[in-house]
Amino acid sequence: MTKVHRSLLLLCALGLSSVQAQQERTQITLDSVAHEAQALIEQPPRQPEALAENLQSLSYDQYRDIRFRPSEALWWNADSKFRVEFFHPGHLFQDQVEIFEASDTHVQEIPFLKNAFDYGNSGYDPGFFKKPKAYSGIRVKYPVNNQDVYDELIVFLGGSYFRAIGAGHNFGLSLRGLAMNTIGEQEDFPRFTKLWLKKPEANSNQLTLFALLEGEKVTGAYRFDVRSQGVTQIDVHTRLFFRAGGAAEVGIAPLTSMFVHGENSNNPNLTDWRPEVHDSDGMLVHANNEWHWFPLENLPGRTIQRLPTAKLRGFGLLQRDRDFKNYKDLEANYQRRPSAWIEPIGKWSTGEIVLYTFGTDTEATDNVTAFWKPDIDANTQDRTEFSYRITLQTKDPAHELAKVLETRVGQRTLDSNASTVIIEFSRPESIGLDEIDRLSVGFEYGGAQAIEAPIIQYNEPEDRIRVFANFKTPQEHPQESPYRMSAQLLREGHQVSERWNYIWKH
Template identity: 35%
Template sequence: MQRRTLLKASLALASMGLPAIPAFAQPREAETDEPTFDFDWLKAHAKSLAGEPYRSRVEDLPESLATLAPLDYQKITYDRNKALWTGDTRTDLRMHFFHVGMQFDKPVTMHAVDPDSGRSRVIHFRPELFDYASSGIDPATLEGRDLGFAGFRLAVNGEGNPIQEVAAFLGASYFRAIDENKQYGLSARGLAVDTALDRAEEFPDFTDFWFVHPKDGSQQVTVYALLDSPSVAGAYRFDIDCQDKGVVMTVAMDIYTRKDIERLGIAPMTSMFLKGTSQPQARDTIHPQVHDSDRLEMWRGNGEWVCRPLFNPKSLQYNAFTDENPKGFGLVQHDHDFNNYRDDVAWYNKRPSLWVEPIGDWGKGDIALIELPTVGETIDNIGAFWIPEAPVKADQHLSYGYKLYWWPLPPVGPTLAQVEKTWTGMGNVPEGWIPGDKSPDQYARRFAVDFVGDPLDKLPGNTPVEVQVEVSRGKLGMVQARRFEPIKGYRAIFDWVPDDPSDAAVSIRLFLRTGDRPLTETWLYQWVPPKADERHYADSPEP
C-alpha cells in the first residue's frame, strides 16, 4: 500500500471529521425521467459495464477547484434548506452533497428514486446552490458546467431544526458513520483490490448513487451505488438504519470482474493506530494513547473468540487468519475512558467500533490485517478485510451480504473473559529494576495481558489458573497468572527470550484456563524484536 494513496484517502476523510456543514441540492423539477430503477437493473448494468474496457472518470476541474487547500475546500457550504427531502414532513432524513475539488476529481452522479413508481431523476450540480464565501472560488467561473458531486452526507433533521450528520460517503469507495457518541472515527470501503502487495493498490470508485425516499416516519433509508475500477464493476445496496446506539448498514453487493485479482478484500475497513499501552514511545506526544481502534476482534466459524491488539510497526506487517464461515470480525475501540487519552480535541474515547456480521455462509478464506508504520494521527495505517480462499478470475460474478455495526462496542461478545489491555516492558528482570543495576544474563521482553469479565470475576480465590502461551520462535522465560484485584480480573505475564539474532516478527498466542476449561478469549500478538546489537536495557527504550 502506497503512502501517497493512504495520505490522499486520509485527507478525504479528515474533511468529514469537522462539525457538520449545512449542504446541498434538491433535484430540479424539470428533470428528464430515467428508466425504471431497481437492484436487478443495477446488477445488470454493472455486469454490462464489466464487459467493456474500463474508462476513467477523472475530470479536468477548473484550476481554482483543483488547487484548493483543504481548509478552503471546507468553506464551500450550501443552504441546508435545499438538501434532498427538505420540507418533506414524512421523513426527518436529509441528503447533503459534497462539492468537487482538490483530489476529488471524479464526479459522482446522484439520482433521486421515487419508491412508488421506481422512476429516478438525476440531481444536477448548479453553482448557485453553493456558498463560496471565503473559499476563494468565483462561482461565475463554474457556470454552464455540470460538475457533478464528490459524495454525500446523510443527516437527521431534529427538533428545533438542528442537523445531526450520521454518515458520509466521500472519496473512492470510502464511507463512515457515527454511533451514539456522535463522533467519526474509522472508515469502511466498498471493496479492496490488491492491498499490501508489491505494486500500487487499486482503489475502486463509487461512480453513481441512487437515493430511495424513506418510508413515512422511518429512520432507515436505502442507497444504491455503482462501483467501477480497472478490475471490477459492482452493484451495491445499503440499507442505512439510524438507531439510538449507532448506525447499522445492511449491505448487499454483486461484483463482476474484468480481470484476475490477486487479493480481493470483502467488507474492508481502515483505521488509525499511533500508540497504545504496549507502545507508549511510538511517538513522543502529550497524549498517553492515540488511536481510532485498539484491536481486531474475530468471532471464528468454530465459535472461538480472538483478540488481536493493534501495533504500529517499523515496516509493513501483513497477517492472514484462516477461517471458514466467520461469524463476525471488526476493528474495535474497546477503551472509552477519557483519562486514557486526555484529548478534548480529537476525542478518541468517543470513536466508534465497526463490526462486520456476514449474512449467509462465506465459505473458506482469511481475515487479513495490515499494519503500516506511521508517526502521525491523520493517516489510516490499519486495514482489515475478508479474502475468499478461491482465486478470483476474470469474468466472474461474486455476491456477498453483511451488516456493518457502527456502535461503541460490537453487538455481540464472547461468553469468556475479554482482553482489557496489553503491556510490554523489560524482561528477565525483577520489578523495580533500574539502569545501573546488574544487567540480566540474557535479553528478554516481558508481556502482560489483562483479562476482565465473566467467568474470571466469579472464580473462587483458590481456583488454579494457568497461562496457555505459544510463541512462533524464541523461547519462554517466566510465565505466570495472578489475580489482579484492582480490575477484578487476572493478569497473564510472560517473558519472551530470543534464541538467535534474528529480528523477524514473533507471533504469540495466549489464553487463560483452569484444567481443560478455557476462561478467556484468545489473545494474539505480533512483535518485532530489536536487532541483536540493540538488545540492551539502559540506553534504548523499546518502540
Template identity: 35%
Template sequence: MSSVKPAIFSGGTGLPVDRRTVLSMGLAAGAAAFAGPALAQNFATQAMQNALGEGQRFNATTLTDLAKLLAKRPYQAPPNDLPDPFNNLTYEQYIGIRAQPNAFLWSNEGRGFTVEPLHRGFAFQNAVSLFTIEDGLVRRVVYDRSRFDYGRLNVPATLPDLGFSGFRVFGDAQNDRTREIAIFQGATFFRSSARGQNLGVMARGLTLKAGDPKGEEFPLFRAFWIEQPAARTDNLVIYALLDSESVTGAYRFTLRPGDVTIIDAELTLFPRSAVENWGVAGMTSTYLFGPNDRRNVDDVRPAVYESGGLQIHNGNDEWIWRPLSNPETLQISAFVDPSPKGFGLIQRDRDSSAFLDDDQMFERRPSLWIEPIGDWSPGLVQLIEIPTESEINDNVLTYWRPKQPLQPGAEVSLAYRQFWCWLPPERVGLATVAATRVGRGRTNTSRRFMVDFTGEMLKQTQTVLELKAMLSTAPGTVANLRLWPYPERKLYRVGFELEPGNESACELRLVLEAGGKPLSETWLYRWTP
C-alpha cells in the same frame, strides 16, 4: 466459493469536517486518479443515463445488468477536468464550501433523513453522479452554483455541471436533527457512528490488491441512487454502481441509525480480469502509539489510536483478540477461517484518561463489527499494519479475503451487516482482554508483557484458583510467567518475558483455561523489533 444472493438482486447546514477525516478519506481517492465530470460522455456514463437516468423507472435488476454490461468493456477512467479554483484548493478553502439549506434533500419534510450533496475539490476530485428515487422514478440531483456558499473563494458567475464528490446523511427526527449519520465520499469509502460518537474507523465497499508489490487498486462508486424515505421512517436505502480497472459491481446499502447504527450491505461483483487478492467488508483505522507500542514517542498524550485491536469470532467458535501496533516495517497477518461469524476493529478504551486528548476524543470513536449474511466459505481475515509517524494517516486495514480468486466472466454475490457501535452486539461470554502493555525486560534483548483480562467470571474465587494461563510463542522463548488474580476487581493479570533471540518476529498466543476449556478469548500478538 458459495454465492449468497441478496434481496436487492431479485427483482440545515452542513457540519464542519476535521482535517484528519478529510485527509484520510481523500488520500486513496487521489492516488487512484479517478477524476472527472459527472456528465463525461464515456460509455459508462452514457449507459448509466440510458438505463437509470432522469425519468427512468428504477429497478435493482437493471443496476445489476448495468454493472455486468460494464464488465464486458474496457475500463474508462473519467477525465480530470475540475476547473479553477476547485482543482487546487487548500484544506481550509475546501471546508469553507458549504451547501445552502435549499441544497439538502428532503429537509424539514419529516422523512427521518436529510441528505447533503458534497462539493468536489481538495482531496475529493472524483465526480460522482447523484440520483434520487421518488415514487419509483429516477431524478437526477443537478449541480447548481447557487446552492453552495463558497466562503472566500472567487468563483465564476457561471459553472458547468461539476457533479458531486459524494453526500452526507443527517437525521431529521427531533432528537437527531443535526446528527451526521453517514458520509459516502472518496473512492468506495464511507463512515458512520453510533449515537454520541465521533467519526473514526472507515469502511470500504471493496478492497483490491492491498499490500501487493505493484500497488493497491482503488475502485470507485460512479453513482448513487438514494431512495426517498417514507414519512418518519427509520431506514434509508442507497444503491451504488462500482467501477474499476478490474471489477464492476452493484450495491445496496440499508442504513438504520440509533444507539447502534446498522448498515446492511448487499453486493454483486463482475470481474473484468482475474484478481487473487481481493476482499469485502474492509475497514481502515489509525494506530499511532499506545501502551504496547511507544517507539520513539515524544507526546503529552498517553495513547493515540482510533481502534485498539482486531476482534474475530471464527468459524471454529473461537474468539480472538489481536492488539494493533505501529510497526517499523509493513506487517501482513492472515487469520485462516472456514467461514467467519464476525470480525471488526474495536475501540475498547472508553475512558478519556486513556488518551487525554480533548480535541480528538479517541474514546468516542466507533467500533465497527461485521457479521456475514449467509455462508462466506473458506478464506481469511487479513490484517495490514503500515508504519506511520502521523495520526492523520489510516495505517491499519482489515478485510475478509475469500480463498477463491475473482475470475473474469464470473458473478459473485455477498451480503453482510455492519454494526457501528460502542461494543459488538454479540458478547463474548468469556473473559476479555482489557489491556496489553509492553516494555523493557530484564536483559537487553528481552521484552516484558502485561496482559489484563476482565470478566464477571473472574470475581469468583474458586474459578480464579482453577485458572491456567496457556502461553506459547513461535519462535522465541517465554519465561518468568507470573499471575495476579484480583477477584474484587474482576481482573486477572498475566505477566511474562519474551526472549526473541535473533528472530525478526515472534507470534505469541495466550488463553486462560479452566478444566481444559477456554475461559477467555484468545490473545494473539506479533512482536517485531
C-alpha cells in the same frame, strides 16, 4: 426548492430531455444496477473526468471554505427524518459522482448547482464553463442523538469510502465498499460513480441507497439499508463482476482505521503529550468456534496478519478503551470513536481475515486495514455475491469469555536483555475468584525464548485476570522478527478467554 431545481424538473416533465424522462420511469433495484455493472465489465475501465485546475489546486483550508447551504438539502422541507447534503468536488476529492433521487416508480437526476454553495473565502470562482458536472459525495443527516438536532449519520466521499456513527459517537474509522490489491505493490481504489437515494417514507428510520462501483479490475452493484436506533446498522448487499485476475485481489467488507500509539507501544522516541492516540485499538474475530483478539500496534514497515476461517461469524475493528483519562484529548475525543462489527448475512465460503498495518508518525494517516478475503477462483469472471451487516456501536459483540482489555510490553525489570508482556483479561461471572488459581494459560512465543512459565495473577484493584510472561530474543538471531505470539486462558483444558494474538518486533 430553488428556481433552478423547479426549471429542471419542469423540463423533464415536458419530455424535453429524453434521457432524464426515461430515467424518471425507471425503477432502481439491485438487479438494475447489477445490469449496468455487468455491461461495464465488458468494456475497458472508465477513467474519471478531470476537474478544472483551480479546483484540483484548492488547499485544505480553501476547500473547507466552500460550504453547502442547508436550505438546499434534499428532503429539507419533506416529511422525512432524513436530509441529504452534497459535497463540492475539489482538493483531495476530485471524483464526480452522479446522484439520483428514486421512488418505487421514478428516478430523477440531481444536477450540480453552484448556488447550493457559499464559496466564502475559498478563492474559487464557479464560472459557467468551469463548474463541475456533478457533486463529489453526500452527507446524510438524521436525528441520531436528539430528535431536534440533525446529526451527520453517514457520509459517502472519496473512492468507495463511507463513514457512519451511532448515538454518542464522533466520526472515527472508515468503511469501504471494496478493497483491491491492498497488500500488493500497487493498491487499486475502486470508486462509487453513481448513487441512487430512495426517498424514505414519512417517519421511517431506514434509508435505502444504491451504488455503482467501478475499478480497474472490478465493477459492482450495491444496496445499502441504513438504520439508526441508538446503534447504527447498515445491511450491505453487493454483486461483483471481475476482469481477468481481479478476484485474486479482492477484500470484502474492508475497514480502515488509525493507530499511532497505545498502552502497548514501546517507542522510546515517543513525545506525544497524550497517553494514547487511536481510532481503534484492536481487531476482534469470531471464527472457527473461537474468539480472537489482535491488539493493534504501530510497527515500522508493513505488517500482515492472516487468520484462516472455515466458518466466519463476524469480525471488526473495535475501540475497547472508553476511558477519557487514557487519551486526555478534549478535541479528538478518541474515547467516543465507534467500533464497527461485520456479520455475514447468509452463508459465506471459506477464506481468511487479513489485518494489514504500516508504520506512521501522524494521526492524519489511516494505517490499519482489515478485510475478509474469500477462497474463490483467482481468475473467475462469474458474478459473485456477498451480503453482510455492519453495526456501529460502543459496546463489544456479546460473548461470555474473558476479554483482552490491555496489552503492555516493555523491558523486564532489572534485566536489559529480556522483555515482559502483560495481558489484562476481564473477569466474567463464569470465573469465580476461587477458580483463578486453577486456571492455566496456553502461551506461544512465536520463536522467542521463554524465561519461565507464564504467571496468572488476580488483579484485585481492577478485578481482572493478569497473565505475566518474560522472554528473550534468541541470541543467534537477535533481529529475527516479527514474533507472532498468542495466549489463551484455560480451565481444565477448555477455553475461557479470547485468544490473544500479538506481533512483537525486537
